[in-house]
């Protein structure tokens with residue numbers, strides 16, 4: 001999924017669980033999109049061909065699969081002992097939700113680099129055009145929900 005989807009979905013989820021996501025806006029944004037920085041090596045490798053090759057499971061490093069989830073989880077457990085448990089909870093939720101959304105809606109190689117077996121759960125559409133429509137529609141829906149939520153805070 002795209003960065004905007006991850007941020008908006010995580011913001012709304014954090015707001016439901018913690019009740020005050022606006023107070024953690026920057027934290028939610030940073031830790032909702034941080035994992036997608038692992039696409040950079042792929043982007044640098046394919047450069048101009050990115051529209052042709054797209055963002056399949058091959059665009060992810062090991063840190064965008066279960067290997068990364070395990071590593072981030074271990075770091076979060078240590079940070080939980082030192083920092084504010086609420087902020088660490090928000091960070092953990094954003095990271096776990098990012099992994100979950102990517103796994104549920106896209107193709108992944110969960111055990112990469114130990115196995116290159118690709119998994120697709122078929123929860124979201126398979127075809128490229130259908131996937132773009134699904135992603136666009138769901139992102140617009142989240143923008144509306146976010147605006148309804150934040151609009152009442154700002155206005």
Ligand SMILES: [Zn+2]
Nearest residue numbers: 001035036102
């Ligand atoms: Zn991702």
